[in-house]
Amino acid sequence: MNEQNAYNFKLKNQDGKEVSLKDYAGKWLVLYFYPKDNTPGCTNEACDFTDGLADFQNLGCHVIGISADSVESHKKFIDKYNLKIELLSDPDRCMIKSYGAWGEKVMYGKKTEGVIRSTFLISPEGKIIEKWLGVKVREKKSSGEIKHADIVKQKLFELIRQ
Numbered sequence: 001m002n003e004q005n006a007y008n009f010k011l012k013n014q015d016g017k018e019v020s021l022k023d024y025a026g027k028w029l030v031l032y033f034y035p036k037d038n039t040p041g042c043t044n045e046a047c048d049f050t051d052g053l054a055d056f057q058n059l060g061c062h063v064i065g066i067s068a069d070s071v072e073s074h075k076k077f078i079d080k081y082n083l084k085i086e087l088l089s090d091p092d093r094c095m096i097k098s099y100g101a102w103g104e105k106v107m108y109g110k111k112t113e114g115v116i117r118s119t120f121l122i123s124p125e126g127k128i129i130e131k132w133l134g135v136k137v138r139e140k141k142s143s144g145e146i147k148h149a150d151i152v153k154q155k156l157f158e159l160i161r162q
Contacts (some may be wrong), residue, residue, distance in 0.1 A: 003127040006031075006120070007098040011066070011088040014074035019064075019088060025126065028061035028160075030152055032119040032135075033101035037069045037077035037087075041117070045137045046077070048149035050084045059156050060124075062086070067115065068093050100133070119152055121159075130155055 006029075010020040021029075032049070034042045049056075049063050056063050066088045069077070074087040088095075093115075096102045101118040104111055117137070121130040132148070139146045 003123075003129060006122045006126050006128050007095065009088075009090075009095045009098075011090055011095060012071050013089075014071060014078050014087045016071050019086070021122075021126065024062055024122070026124045028059065028124060028156060029122040030056065030061060030063045030119065030156070031066060031099070031122060032063070032117075032152075033066050033096055033099060033115055034117055035115040036067060037073045038080070041137045042067070043077075043081060045117070045135075045148065046083050046085060046087075047081055048137065048147045050082075052149050052153050053084050055153055056156070059153075059160055061156055064088055066090050066095060068096065105134075119148065121152060121156060123159075129159060 006021055008021045010018055013019050034045055036042055046065055053063060063085045065085055068091055069089060071089045074089055090096050093102055096115055101116050103116055104113055105116055116133060117135040119132045119135055120128050123129045135148050137148050
């Protein structure tokens, strides 16, 4: 993949604290975009990243989820599922659109516009090293269920090990 600079942002987290890309300078960062708090796929994804958070942290990586939901919605979502990841609120969808995580998609056979579930792996130098667009949170394979969070973690491990 051609590396490109990560898009800067300044958004509020679940506690109302302003967070920006520069806060993570010198660190690995996973940014994942999801449609809506408290929906089945989004809940599974947040829980999967929370379950693997210690592994990400051991690799020197932070994990942040972003949606257009409010700060208050994020706080309730975190409390309800005991999430350990940080969630950012992008109510104007500026960051979501900057990262290309907004567009036409098909839901229940109907075309609609909305958040395209996407994940970006950002290097300590602020470069997008890997991106996954149109993410499936969990996929059934003959070898068992594959979690997207585990795929991201494996890619990070391979990059750090190089």
